[in-house]
Amino acid sequence: MLLDEQYKEIRDMVKKFSDTEILPFAQQVDHEGHLPQSQIQKLADNGFLGSYVPEEYGGAGMDYMSYSLIVEEISRNCASTGVFVSAHTSLGIWPILNFGTEAQKKKYLPKMASGEWIGCFCLSEPNAGSDAGSLTTFAEDKGDHWEINGVKNWITNGKEAGVCIVFAKTKKTPDYKGISCFIVETTTPGFSIIKEEDKLGIRGSSTCQLAFDKVKVPKDALLGDLEKGFRVAMATLDGGRIGIASQALGIAQGAFDYAIRYTKQRVQFGAPLSDLQGIQFMLADMSTKIGASRLLIYHASALKDAGQPYSKESAQAKLFASESAMWITTKAIQLCGGNGYTREYPVERMFRDAKITEIYEGTSEVQRMVIASSELKAVH
Numbered sequence: 001m002l003l004d005e006q007y008k009e010i011r012d013m014v015k016k017f018s019d020t021e022i023l024p025f026a027q028q029v030d031h032e033g034h035l036p037q038s039q040i041q042k043l044a045d046n047g048f049l050g051s052y053v054p055e056e057y058g059g060a061g062m063d064y065m066s067y068s069l070i071v072e073e074i075s076r077n078c079a080s081t082g083v084f085v086s087a088h089t090s091l092g093i094w095p096i097l098n099f100g101t102e103a104q105k106k107k108y109l110p111k112m113a114s115g116e117w118i119g120c121f122c123l124s125e126p127n128a129g130s131d132a133g134s135l136t137t138f139a140e141d142k143g144d145h146w147e148i149n150g151v152k153n154w155i156t157n158g159k160e161a162g163v164c165i166v167f168a169k170t171k172k173t174p175d176y177k178g179i180s181c182f183i184v185e186t187t188t189p190g191f192s193i194i195k196e197e198d199k200l201g202i203r204g205s206s207t208c209q210l211a212f213d214k215v216k217v218p219k220d221a222l223l224g225d226l227e228k229g230f231r232v233a234m235a236t237l238d239g240g241r242i243g244i245a246s247q248a249l250g251i252a253q254g255a256f257d258y259a260i261r262y263t264k265q266r267v268q269f270g271a272p273l274s275d276l277q278g279i280q281f282m283l284a285d286m287s288t289k290i291g292a293s294r295l296l297i298y299h300a301s302a303l304k305d306a307g308q309p310y311s312k313e314s315a316q317a318k319l320f321a322s323e324s325a326m327w328i329t330t331k332a333i334q335l336c337g338g339n340g341y342t343r344e345y346p347v348e349r350m351f352r353d354a355k356i357t358e359i360y361e362g363t364s365e366v367q368r369m370v371i372a373s374s375e376l377k378a379v380h
């Protein structure tokens, strides 16, 4: 897709950073299962942790398209680092930027943009995943403060987080109607990490089960309107899904680039594999899926930047890019043969990393529900 000069410059800048600072550590991050603090610091120093935070709040003042490019280029080399940036920015920072009071923005955004406070998003629970509205964490009004009790599951950046965006009911309802949203600092007594998950992929990204046990937060920790928290969650996920689509695209591009280089140098039957039409057809299909994913992502980002509705488009981008990433990484292993199946070659890691993009921030089935619901409402 034709990109404006400003975006080409941003892409080139992030590409260089990703190839020099992220790529050399990608296998190590996967094997050791965590992101080194030095890597997080480099992300912060380059403005990637506050990309679209306005300059007045200490950010880089970029737009959402630029943010998508950042997540894509970082994920091309390391999907664990990609989701660290994505969850912090689009799920931690964005709801404060969009729904926060001036005091909340001034308190949290500068420290989050600088990486001093990492953000996480606490929606899912042991018994509330796709049916997020059925969550049971409860925030009781204690007069001069709220008291939060509950357990949150699968929280990305749970280990590194300084700030949690927490969804809790303030009225006991069976559905989404009683949900409110709170900003909780992880130093608050009663907050703890119950466990860190051991996962198939994105092994360098922390995924934690968190306990909120009589966590006392001030009245002004409420983010957005009382009992309108589900809208905060859904609106935040609309943007977050563009980030995960970009992560999926980055993984797919990384696997594709590797497979191309491999087939050009691997000789069988007296010639490079890439000379064979059967191999070329596979590469052509991979390339086409990458191109289509990119167009859907840029379209959704452009709509968001223009202030137009983008809920359906972000779901389409995530659905297509994630399912394409899974298909492309499977083919990348196929093209690299036995080598591709080993841990010495990066396509095996990319294949494991791709799978999660079909699950988190709404499974592929949830994206289809969002898309179908939008289309059914649009046509009378």
Ligand code: CAA
Binding pocket: 083, 087, 091, 121, 123, 124, 129, 130, 131, 132, 133, 156, 176, 230, 231, 232, 234, 235, 237, 238, 311, 359, 360, 361, 362, 363, 366, 369, 370
């Ligand atoms: N923006 C704002 N409000 C929205 C909205 C949107 N995009 N979509 C729905 N709403 C509002 C509706 O207007 C409605 O509110 P009102 O009644 O006040 O008008 C309310 O939300 C309920 O809407 P629905 O009836 O459509 O909701 P539902 O209960 O049927 O659920 C769903 C719909 C799409 C399945 C939703 O529950 C969902 O997205 N589930 C998946 C959860 C998910 O994605 N979790 C991700 C966790 S974060 C994560 O995974 C992070 C990570 O990995 C890094």
Ligand code: FAD
Binding pocket: 087, 120, 121, 122, 123, 124, 128, 129, 130, 131, 153, 154, 155, 156, 157, 199, 207, 356, 359, 360, 361, 362, 363, 364, 365, 366
């Ligand atoms: P379930 O909802 O139990 O679904 C199981 C299967 O049933 C899925 O295939 C699903 O698509 C299907 N299904 C469910 N309902 C329907 C339906 N109505 N129609 C058709 N099919 C359906 N959550 C957070 O809040 N914050 C995070 O930071 C976060 N990070 C995560 C990181 C990782 C590594 C993982 C694994 C998860 C993370 N999650 C996070 C949770 C994630 O969003 C949920 O796992 C996801 O929304 C699915 O919920 P579930 O796992 O409970 O599956």
